[in-house]
Amino acid sequence: MGEQVFYGDGHEEDWYQAMLRDGWTRPGNNARLQHLIERTKAGEPVTLAVIGGSVTEGAGAASYPDCYAARFLDGFAARFQPEGKKNVFLLNAGVGGTASPFGLTRWQRDIVSRVQDPDGLPDLVIIEYSVNDYQEPSKHRCYESLVKTILAQPNDPVVILLFAVFRNGFNLQDELKKIGETYDLMMVSVRDAAYPLVGSRWTEQAFFFDEYHPTSLGHAVMADCLLSAVDAAAARPADDRDIDLNVPPAYGVDFMGFQTVYGDSVPEGVTLERGGFAGDDAASYKNAPVGRVCGKNFHHRETDGNEPLRLTMRFKKLLISWRAVSDPAYGEAEILVDGKVRRTLRGGEGKWGQSETVLIWDAAEASGHTVEIRMAEGSERKRFTVTAICYVD
Numbered sequence: 001m002g003e004q005v006f007y008g009d010g011h012e013e014d015w016y017q018a019m020l021r022d023g024w025t026r027p028g029n030n031a032r033l034q035h036l037i038e039r040t041k042a043g044e045p046v047t048l049a050v051i052g053g054s055v056t057e058g059a060g061a062a063s064y065p066d067c068y069a070a071r072f073l074d075g076f077a078a079r080f081q082p083e084g085k086k087n088v089f090l091l092n093a094g095v096g097g098t099a100s101p102f103g104l105t106r107w108q109r110d111i112v113s114r115v116q117d118p119d120g121l122p123d124l125v126i127i128e129y130s131v132n133d134y135q136e137p138s139k140h141r142c143y144e145s146l147v148k149t150i151l152a153q154p155n156d157p158v159v160i161l162l163f164a165v166f167r168n169g170f171n172l173q174d175e176l177k178k179i180g181e182t183y184d185l186m187m188v189s190v191r192d193a194a195y196p197l198v199g200s201r202w203t204e205q206a207f208f209f210d211e212y213h214p215t216s217l218g219h220a221v222m223a224d225c226l227l228s229a230v231d232a233a234a235a236r237p238a239d240d241r242d243i244d245l246n247v248p249p250a251y252g253v254d255f256m257g258f259q260t261v262y263g264d265s266v267p268e269g270v271t272l273e274r275g276g277f278a279g280d281d282a283a284s285y286k287n288a289p290v291g292r293v294c295g296k297n298f299h300h301r302e303t304d305g306n307e308p309l310r311l312t313m314r315f316k317k318l319l320i321s322w323r324a325v326s327d328p329a330y331g332e333a334e335i336l337v338d339g340k341v342r343r344t345l346r347g348g349e350g351k352w353g354q355s356e357t358v359l360i361w362d363a364a365e366a367s368g369h370t371v372e373i374r375m376a377e378g379s380e381r382k383r384f385t386v387t388a389i390c391y392v393d
Contacts, residue, residue, distance in 0.1 A: 015201065023193030023225035025163070025177060027233055028186035032158045034238035036123055040080040040088065045117045048073055049091040051103050051110075051146075052128030055164045055222075056094025057287055060213030064289055068214075069094070071223035072126070076230065089116060092289040097354025099136040100129040100143040101319050105260050105357065105390040107146060110293050121155045126226070130163040130171040131212065137359035138255065142319075144179045145255035151183060151245060152256075158186075162226065165191040167208040178250040183243055188229050190214075194221045254392065255317055261389040263296030269314065269393070275307030276300050277373065281385040284323050285355060294355075298386040300375060302329070308336075308374035309386065315369065317392040318361035323385035324351040331379025333386075335360055336372040344376060345384075355387050366393050 040046045050056050050069045058067030065071075073090040081088045093110040095102065115122055127150075129143060136142065150159050161180045163173035171191050180187040198207045207218045214222065259267045263280055266272050279299035287293045298309050320335060325347045332346040335358075342360050361369070373386055 019193050019197060020225055020228035022196075023188050023190065024229050024232060025173070025187040025189040025192055026180055026185065027229070027236070028180070029184040029239045029241075029243050030186075030233040030236055031239040031242050032156050033186070033230065033233050035156070036158055037080050037234055039123075040076075041082065043082060043087055045087045045089070046081075046124070047089045047091060047115050047117050047122045048076060048124045048126075049093065049111050049122040050126045050128065051093040051107070052126075052162070053094060053098055053132035054096030055131065055213060056092065056126075056128045057096055058092075058094065058219075058289065059096060060209030060215055061219045062216045066216040066219055068219040068222035068226070069126070071220060072226050075223060075227040079227075079231070091115065091122065092287065093293065094128070095285055095287055095293055095355065097132070097352070099132045099357065100146060101136055101138055101357040101359070101390070102321050102355050103127075103129065104142045104146045104149075104255060104258060105319060105321055105388050106294055107149065108260065109262070109295055119155050121153050122150075122157055123155065124158040124160070125150050126160045126162050128162040128164055130173050130176055131166055133172050133176070137357065139251060140175060140179065141252040142255050143176060144249055144251050145253045145258070147179055147183065147185070148245065148249070148253045149256050151243060156242065159183075160226065160229075161185055161187045162222070163187065163189040163191060164214070164222070165195050167204060167211045169195060182247055182250040183245070185243075186229055186233060188225050190222055190225060193225050194218070256392075258317070258390050258392050261311065261391070262294070263298050265295065271312040273310040274298065275309050276304040276375070277309040277384075277386060278304065281323065284353065284385055284387060294387055297388065298373075300333075300384045302381045302383060306375050306380045308372040311371045311389065313369065313371070313391065314366045314393050315361060315391040316363045316366040318359070318371065319357050319390040320360055320373070321355050321357040321387040321390070323353055323387060324356045325353050326351045327383075329383050331382025331384055332376040333379070333384045334374055334376050336374070337361060337369050339370070
């Protein structure tokens with residue numbers, strides 16, 4: 001094990017070690033992790049990936065190297081890579097204010113397409129949506145579909161579910177851990193580990209930057225909880241069987257096989273007319289570690305008229321992501337399927353430019369449809385941004 005072991009103050013004390021153990025919500029099947037550690041020790045290139053909301057992006061930490069994702073990279077490399085970080089790489093796909101449906105939409109573009117390994121796939125993925133998925137429209141099916149999509153990759157990656165926590169103690173781990181239990185995954189909970197000690201070992205101000213994000217100390221403890229769970233799994237004999245992907249789902253995996261339409265990428269079988277959404281909102285969706293994420297979008301400007309964005313395609317599931325703002329320059333847009341208005345999207349108070357994703361169509365079988373997105377009456381001379389359109393055929 002490398003010299004760089006843990007980050008949080010007091011890591012050598014018994015109470016801290018007990019706290020870390022409390023974070024092992026489930027150790028999970030360790031066969032894939034043991035194989036990954038062997039490859040890492042052999043000096044093979046290894047890609048770690050993290051996807052989630054603003055906590056994963058690094059919000060609250062004093063600088064990016066202080067966030068849990070960067071610290072996890074350092075700790076993992078120090079333990080298992082003989083040459084440090086030379087062959088261990090991190091892809092951070094955290095985007096503030098977004099839930100797992102948006103993560104599912106972005107998976108191929110913001111993670112897989114950025115992998116530099118010879119096999120082109122991430123080897124370990126941490127998923128952190130436990131404080132972002134409140135009232136997301138798929139009722140955890142997008143989260144589970146993302147989990148299983150990753151697990152089904154041909155390189156047999158490790159998946160770790162990370163449960164962050166708000167200052168008031170809220171997260172969704174009691175619901176999301178059912179997914180981890182279904183696939184026997186490692187799960188790490190900051191709510192179980194560190195939160196009970198806020199107010200005794202740490203003040204709220206020391207651990208939480210604000211109502212939603214940890215400070216650098218909080219991020220350090222998150223990284224410690226992850227690394228401690230990895231240490232424990234590495235010390236156990238490897239399970240003699242792999243994860244069973246044929247088990248019944250916890251909530252549903254009917255968003256597997258998804259495809260995404262971006263402003264600069266249209267899958268085969270989709271006919272697209274941009275109409276009055278020919279622009280690109282370059283200011284939307286930036287990630288602190290990497291800059292712009294998600295690619296070009298569909299942006300309506302004040303002078304673009306009211307011709308709709310129109311797609312002709314087959315689907316059984318349809319998700320549309322859009323930029324929610326309180327800026328009066330931005331207006332309302334209507335989403336129509338086969339000529340019928342299904343949803344009106346509007347920003348307003350409490351919106352700050354985050355991506356919101358709506359579930360427009362949710363059928364058991366695929367069929368052909370025409371989808372239109374048009375500015376609502378009175379908003380023809382306002383702005384609107386459709387970030388991406390995700391569908392399952």
